[in-house]
Amino acid sequence: MSNFYLDNPDILFHLQHMDLEQVVRLKEQDFAESGVYAYAPHDVSDAVDNYHRVLEIIGEIAAEFIAPRANAVDREGARFQGGEVYYARGTRESLQRLAQADLMGFTLPRQYGGINIPKTIYSMAIEMISRADASLMNLFGLQEIADTICKFGSQEQKERYLPRFCSGETSGAMALTEPDAGSDLQSISLRADQKEGGQWVLNGVKRFITNGCADVSLVMARSEPAIAGGRGVSLFIYERDEHMRIRRIENKLGIHGSPTCELQFQDAPAELLGQRKKGLVKYTLSLMNGARLGVAAQAVGIAEAAWREASGYARQRIQFGQPIDRFQPVSEMLADMQVSIQAGRSLLYETSRMVDLKEGLEDLSEHDPERAKGHKEDLKRFTRYSALFTPLVKAYTSEVVNDICDMAIQIHAGTGYTKDFPVERLYRDARITNIYEGTTQLQVVAAMGGIMTGVIFDWMDHLEKETDFSALPRQMEMAR
Numbered sequence: 332m333s334n335f336y337l338d339n340p341d342i343l344f345h346l347q348h349m350d351l352e353q354v355v356r357l358k359e360q361d362f363a364e365s366g367v368y369a370y371a372p373h374d375v376s377d378a379v380d381n382y383h384r385v386l387e388i389i390g391e392i393a394a395e396f397i398a399p400r401a402n403a404v405d406r407e408g409a410r411f412q413g414g415e416v417y418y419a420r421g422t423r424e425s426l427q428r429l430a431q432a433d434l435m436g437f438t439l440p441r442q443y444g445g446i447n448i449p450k451t452i453y454s455m456a457i458e459m460i461s462r463a464d465a466s467l468m469n470l471f472g473l474q475e476i477a478d479t480i481c482k483f484g485s486q487e488q489k490e491r492y493l494p495r496f497c498s499g500e501t502s503g504a505m506a507l508t509e510p511d512a513g514s515d516l517q518s519i520s521l522r523a524d525q526k527e528g529g530q531w532v533l534n535g536v537k538r539f540i541t542n543g544c545a546d547v548s549l550v551m552a553r554s555e556p557a558i559a560g561g562r563g564v565s566l567f568i569y570e571r572d573e574h575m576r577i578r579r580i581e582n583k584l585g586i587h588g589s590p591t592c593e594l595q596f597q598d599a600p601a602e603l604l605g606q607r608k609k610g611l612v613k614y615t616l617s618l619m620n621g622a623r624l625g626v627a628a629q630a631v632g633i634a635e636a637a638w639r640e641a642s643g644y645a646r647q648r649i650q651f652g653q654p655i656d657r658f659q660p661v662s663e664m665l666a667d668m669q670v671s672i673q674a675g676r677s678l679l680y681e682t683s684r685m686v687d688l689k690e691g692l693e694d695l696s697e698h699d700p701e702r703a704k705g706h707k708e709d710l711k712r713f714t715r716y717s718a719l720f721t722p723l724v725k726a727y728t729s730e731v732v733n734d735i736c737d738m739a740i741q742i743h744a745g746t747g748y749t750k751d752f753p754v755e756r757l758y759r760d761a762r763i764t765n766i767y768e769g770t771t772q773l774q775v776v777a778a779m780g781g782i783m784t785g786v787i788f789d790w791m792d793h794l795e796k797e798t799d800f801s802a803l804p805r806q807m808e809m810a811r
Contacts, residue, residue, distance in 0.1 A: 335398075335459040336390025339635070341673055342455055345680050346386070350797070351379060351451065354684060357691025358449050360698075368441050382452045388432055389456045397425045397463035404464060405756050408587035411580040416544035422588045425467050430499025437474055439481055443489065444497030450621065450690075451683040454628045458676070461632025465760040466588030468629045469541050475621035476503035476549050480568065482690075483605040483614055488568065492547060504545035505622070506537040506569070506594060507615065513539075514773045516551065516611055517561035521596065523552035531567060531603060532574075533596040539581065539767070543592025546571055549618070550601060551610050558608070566610035567601035574599035585759030620686050620717055622768040623725040627679050630728035630764045631672060634735040637757045638668045641739040644752070661742060668735045675728040682720040689713040716790055719781030722774035729765035736761045 336342060355378045356362075365373040372378035400421030407419040418426075429435060437453050439445025453474075461468040477496035480488055495501035512518040521535030533552055537543070548569045555563035569575070574597055581591040605614055642665050645656035655661050692710040696703040703710075736758040740747035747754045765771045781787060 332391060333394035333398075334387065334390040335393045335462055336386045336455075338390075338394075339459075341676060342386070342458070345676070346379070346383065346452075346455070349451070349680060349684065351375070351449075351684070354449050354451060354687045354691065355379070357688065357695060358447060364441060364447075371441060371447075382448065385434075385446065385448060386452065386455055386459075389434065390459055392428055392432060392434075393459045393463040396428050397460065397467060400425060401464035401467075402753065402756065404466060404588040405585075406587075409580060409590035411577070411590070414577060416577060416580060416590045416592065418590070419588050421464075422467060422470070425464070426470060426499065429471060433497075435471075435474065435499040436477070436493070436497025438478055439474075439493055439497055443481075443493035445493070449683075449687045450624060451680055451687050454624055454679055454683040457625055457628035458632040458635070458679075461629040462636045463632075464588065465629055465633050465757075466586040468625070468632070469586060469589035470502070472625040472629070473503045473505070473542060473545070475618060475625065476505055476547070478621060479549060479566075479614060479618050480604065482617065483566075484568070488602070488604070492568070495546075501547055502542060502545040504540055504542045504548040505618065506540050506543065506548045506550040508537060508539045510536060510538050514769060516615065517564065519551055519553055519564060521550070521552045522556070523554040523565060523567055523601065525554075531601045533567065533569060533599040533601050535596055536578075537594040537596070540592045540594055541589055541767075543580075543594050544571075544577060544590055549604065550596070551615060552601075554603075554607055554610070561611035562608050564610040564612075564615075565607045566604045566614045568604050569596075569599060569601040572599070584762055585756070586763055619768070620721050623721040623774075624679070624683055624686065626764055626768045627675070627682070627724045627728040630732040630761070631675050631679055633757055633761045633764070634668070634672045634675065634728070634732040637732075637736045637739040637754055637761070638665070638672055640752065640754050640757070641665060641668065641742040645742055655742070664738050664742060668738055671731045671735060675724075675731050678720070678724045678727060682717070682724045685713050685716045685720055689717045712789070712793070715781065715786045719778055719786050719790070722769070722777035725768065726765070726771045726774035726778070730771055732761045732764055 364371040404419045404421040410417045436445030554565035576595045578593040739754040
């Protein structure tokens with residue numbers, strides 16, 4: 332049987348050689364739950380073994396179940412009819428299969444039905460899902476919405492929503508973009524008004540909302556009309572009802588299985604998430620770390636699929652009496668593609684590890700302030716690293732995947748320009764990655780501060796101190 336985890340030695344290499352000890356200890360709170368849940372790990376090695384098993388399950392589902400449906404999902408796409416959105420049949424079946432495998436609460440705590448796995452491993456999972464069907468990742472990857480409720484919501488909100496996300500009963504959406512506020516989120520105009528008695532209602536329009544037909548949405552709205560810019564914005568939990576109308580879904584170039592909606596809110600009841608005026612300056616910026624990692628993992632997955640399609644075609648396509656992969660220009664293209672993918676994957680996993688450490692230390696500060704005192708400098712450092720590297724990895728991988736898909740079509744030549752081969756779909760799916768969740772140009776602006784202030788050089792010094800380069804030749808030999 333095919334398995335997108337076991338057939339990829341580079342992912343296996345990373346899992347075996349990454350320094351995950353501190354990530355695991357923070358995520359597992361020093362294994363406090365090992366006596367509470369039978370499946371909770373009791374040490375670092377046990378946790379990593381568990382990650383391996385989970386990734387093997389995802390790899391099999393991606394290869395055997397999701398990938399065979401991808402072309403049909405692309406052809407059928409999401410439909411908009413009678414004011415409702417309907418997923419393609421293959422999308423519905425794949426989401427149901429992932430829910431049956433208990434994979435919809437990937438990073439959420441066990442007490443709510445999740446499996447409490449770090450973002451580093453989640454990035455590996457998203458990559459494999461994206462290799463199978465990039466459009467499905469947009470639905471599977473929306474678990475970040477539940478993460479945000481878990482991080483900033485009240486206990487009552489967590490207990491009400493998180494078990495539903497974990498079971499797959501509830502789908503999520505992140506409603507940020509508006510017709511006149513794309514990258515410039517501080518300019519949003521959708522209003523949140525508080526009525527007598529404290530009830531909030533939403534009025535306005537959101538556009539380009541991935542899975543806007545979801546059961547539960549996090550909606551950014553202007554709650555303080557007298558305060559201009561980002562400080563007048565709050566974040567709200569909206570559970571879909573008759574006060575929100577889907578106007579249409581976009582007719583897109585690619586990722587056809589993922590519905591992109593325009594939404595009209597009219598006195599739609601909502602509840603505040605966290606504190607007022609923190610919607611953009613704190614909560615959404617935290618949400619964007621996960622969104623950038625998700626798109627970067629999606630890009631790596633699409634790139635992996637395109638490289639494999641191109642290399643497989645080049646091995647069997649005979650011209651002038653030999654396979655075309657024996658011609659130096661073609662073999663160089665394939666080698667360049669593979670190197671770029673592996674570079675992007677390394678950057679993705681290391682950035683995911685930084686975010687895991689940042690968020691783990693934040694949780695430690697909240698739940699055990701005394702112990703966290705000794706980690707203040709670590710928290711500051713990984714906060715700086717995350718702010719720099721999440722836009723960098725999103726920019727790099729999303730640009731690279733477009734180049735790789737272009738080369739994959741070139742290697743297929745005329746047949747690559749037809750719908751007879753998957754590279755045509757991959758080429759279209761890849762194009763969105765350097766646009767949504769912030770264009771490449773915006774990522775450059777976001778990363779510039781960390782580069783100009785020397786954060787990147789601090790990271791390089793830290794990496795040099797922490798890395799045992801004497802083991803590198805042996806590790807490279809194992810990777811072969």
